[in-house]
Amino acid sequence: MPQALKADVGDHAPCDAEFPARAIAHITADREATADAPLDLVPFANLKGFFTDGGRGSAPHVLWDPFTGAFAQFLPATSRSKALSDAPGGTRTNRAGKVVLQIEALFFPHCRVGAEVFARLVDTPCKGWAELHSWISSWGVPDVWPMGRPTSLSRNTCPDDTWRTRGGWYAHGQVPENDHVDPGSWPSFLAGPGEPTPARPLLEPFPGxxxxxxxxxxxxxxxxxxxxxxxxxxxxxxxxxxxxxxxxxxxxxxxxxxxxxxxxxxxxxxxxxxxxxxxxxxxx
The missing domain is CATH 1.10.101 (Muramoyl-pentapeptide Carboxypeptidase; domain 1)
Known part of the structure; x- marks a missing residue:
């Protein structure tokens, strides 16, 4: 991903190209907070350090900070990552696709950033989503949620035949062989050709x-x-x-x-x- 800090953890392995291209949406969920007891967001650098050290065996392809728009990439798009449970002899969840791009959004419910608390990922600024979505689309992942766009922290396990035959976006809480319920929400796909796009503020270009x-x-x-x-x-x-x-x-x-x-x-x-x-x- 051109916009990402490169932090390759090695251990590359091919995906199973007979399956369609897909992306998996995760949140880091690294702290347990509540509406009554919010907690400070863990710094991006901490998670980047975790996935390049003790957590390298569960590293996704990309860590995304929706508050700053920062990215770190741990594996090339053409390699499988290890962010999903993948039982021996099962559906090879981490590999089942021409690409299986796994994204960890730096977020947990009721995280506090400055003076503001965020209950859902979609409540954050979602900075960098345009770049992330564009990069994932460039690998042939269609703008569809075969099991529905996630709207709550819950399980909705995908049937094996759907998982094998339908590409697109899946929540971690929808992937076979897994027991997680994240991400709870995810930003909408960007407007396509001929559709209106929201106005963006004029930004100062990099002066060098x-x-x-x-x-x-x-x-x-x-x-x-x-x-x-x-x-x-x-x-x-x-x-x-x-x-x-x-x-x-x-x-x-x-x-x-x-x-x-x-x-x-x-x-x-x-x-x-x-x-x-x-x-x-x-x-x-």
Missing amino acids: ASFFRAGRTSPVIARMHGRLVTEGCGRYATGSRKDVWGAGDVRSYTAWQEKLGFEADEADGIPGRFSWERLEVPRS
């Missing part, structure tokens, strides 16, 4: 890394400052001179890169195209 040098004065930097603060990444010592690039911007942008899953030298505080596009700095 050389733009961000000490003393640079620009309203673009002021608007970037505002977005970093909104994302909880403000590391500014003062609130003055917001339009001048300085040490506070470097510290704050480093925090944003780390939130996106950048590590070590990657989180250098200098904007790159990937991190800039996910920050969504307004044009005016």
Whole structure:
């Protein structure tokens, strides 16, 4: 996936191409919260680290952060992943398709991000969904839910003949041989040709890394400052001179890169195209 941070865990294996292409929708469900006791969302970098370390044996193809639009890819699309239970001699759930693209959305019900609590995945900003949907569609996965689009955390196990013959999107809670109930909800497919698409705000295009040098004065930097603060990444010592690039911007942008899953030298505080596009700095 072009937009994803690459974190290949190896152990590639082919899919079963006699079955139709499909995608599997998961949520990470890494904390148990309630409406009365919400919990903070686990950082994207933590989950990325989990799937490249102790959780590599259950890594999906892609981890998606619907709050920032960040992605990490652990396996190529043409390989099976291991995010599904797959009984020996059964339907080979992780492989049954020309591709079996497994997506883990960074989410659990009643997660808290800043001051806001989100009960369902579809209540989140769903940033990056357009890019994710486009990439999955490019592998021939049709825009259909053979067992219905998920609307609750419940089991609705797919019959074997449906699983073998119908491609498209499946919830984890619909896959044979599994006992999970996620994802509970999933964003709608994007408008097709000739259908109206929702208006999107005008965003500031990436001005290039050389733009961000000490003393640079620009309203673009002021608007970037505002977005970093909104994302909880403000590391500014003062609130003055917001339009001048300085040490506070470097510290704050480093925090944003780390939130996106950048590590070590990657989180250098200098904007790159990937991190800039996910920050969504307004044009005016």
